[in-house]
Amino acid sequence: MGIDPGLTRCGLSVVQAGRGRAVLPISVGVARTPVDAPLTHRLLDLSQGVSEWMDEYQPDVVAIERVFERGNVSTVMNTAHAVGVLILAAAERGIDVHQYTPSEVKKSISGNGRADKKQMTTMITRILGLSEPPRPADAADALALAVCHCWRAPMIARHRQAEELLKTQQRSH
Amino acid sequence: MGIDPGLTRCGLSVVQAGRGRAVLPISVGVARTPVDAPLTHRLLDLSQGVSEWMDEYQPDVVAIERVFERGNVSTVMNTAHAVGVLILAAAERGIDVHQYTPSEVKKSISGNGRADKKQMTTMITRILGLSEPPRPADAADALALAVCHCWRAPMIARHRQAEELLKTQQRSH
Numbered sequence: 589m590g591i592d593p594g595l596t597r598c599g600l601s602v603v604q605a606g607r608g609r610a611v612l613p614i615s616v617g618v619a620r621t622p623v624d625a626p627l628t629h630r631l632l633d634l635s636q637g638v639s640e641w642m643d644e645y646q647p648d649v650v651a652i653e654r655v656f657e658r659g660n661v662s663t664v665m666n667t668a669h670a671v672g673v674l675i676l677a678a679a680e681r682g683i684d685v686h687q688y689t690p691s692e693v694k695k696s697i698s699g700n701g702r703a704d705k706k707q708m709t710t711m712i713t714r715i716l717g718l719s720e721p722p723r724p725a726d727a728a729d730a731l732a733l734a735v736c737h738c739w740r741a742p743m744i745a746r747h748r749q750a751e752e753l754l755k756t757q758q759r760s761h
Numbered sequence: 762m763g764i765d766p767g768l769t770r771c772g773l774s775v776v777q778a779g780r781g782r783a784v785l786p787i788s789v790g791v792a793r794t795p796v797d798a799p800l801t802h803r804l805l806d807l808s809q810g811v812s813e814w815m816d817e818y819q820p821d822v823v824a825i826e827r828v829f830e831r832g833n834v835s836t837v838m839n840t841a842h843a844v845g846v847l848i849l850a851a852a853e854r855g856i857d858v859h860q861y862t863p864s865e866v867k868k869s870i871s872g873n874g875r876a877d878k879k880q881m882t883t884m885i886t887r888i889l890g891l892s893e894p895p896r897p898a899d900a901a902d903a904l905a906l907a908v909c910h911c912w913r914a915p916m917i918a919r920h921r922q923a924e925e926l927l928k929t930q931q932r933s934h
Contacts, residue, residue, distance in 0.1 A: 627860075
């Protein structure tokens with residue numbers, strides 16, 4: 589599952605990793621909360637929305653964008669609060685969470701850490717073999733996060749194996 | 762209930778507002794999560810910790826510190842994620858949430874928006890009629906937040922009443 593976190597619009601996607609670099613799109617959507625509602629209601633709305641997705645698709649892993657301190661302070665903080673709630677929903681279900689920066693996702697998908705929105709949409713459309721760009725447009729980022737994790741997961745797994753091996757060797761010496 | 766949010770240490774306090782500026786301390790403590798644990802586990806720990814407090818004391822209101830983009834990026838973001846989880850716990854229980862900036866709390870308690878930690882502890886000890894400074898020391902901030910809300914709540918209520926009145930008058934014209 590890929591999540592592009594946000595309180596006003598939160599991109600959600602589910603994909604199935606195949607052999608090699610093959611990735612199959614399963615579902616894509618956007619969870620919205622009303623801008624004029626109190627923060628308490630918005631976080632509760634978002635939590636319920638993403639929980640329904642997690643219960644329906646039961647993902648093995650959630651890949652979520654890492655928030656940075658850029659742009660409008662209040663928007664950044666709202667997004668960071670949203671991330672807390674999204675990660676908690678995964679944690680409550682025992683789902684593993686990985687965070688990726690926007691440039692990690694861009695580099696993984698397009699080979700260029702500074703790819704623009706159009707390039708990313710084109711690449712995601714091609715990678716997933718879609719007949720047209722994913723809709724809603726916001727959800728393309730959520731798909732990119734999911735694909736990014738599918739491609740990086742084998743590397744992460746190998747890295748963990750190597751670390752485990754190293755620990756075992758250190759213990760036996 | 763006053764909450765000084767944090768992932769490593771989260772200050773928690775419960776007070777009872779009395780007549781005028783009288784405030785009675787009920788409980789104070791700190792919820793901790795292990796620094797070396799994954800973010801998923803830490804947010805789940807914190808959520809469970811604060812939920813137990815809320816279920817035990819059933820507060821009418823939660824006053825929580827507003828996070829700003831100061832200091833270490835990763836610490837700020839972790840605190841902002843924690844705030845999301847803390848507000849969600851209140852929202853799930855239908856508890857009203859108010860956020861205050863550190864300077865709002867300092868000004869309300871000591872009359873000085875730039876009061877230092879020592880001044881704040883002295884004031885809180887005096888206001889709550891404690892025989893010695895609150896322990897753990899971290900929790901003094903959580904008590905200050907709770908007292909700040911008790912003192913500001915009547916003003917907030919009057920402000921809301923005035924707004925309601927204004928809306929009613931506008932409708933009748």
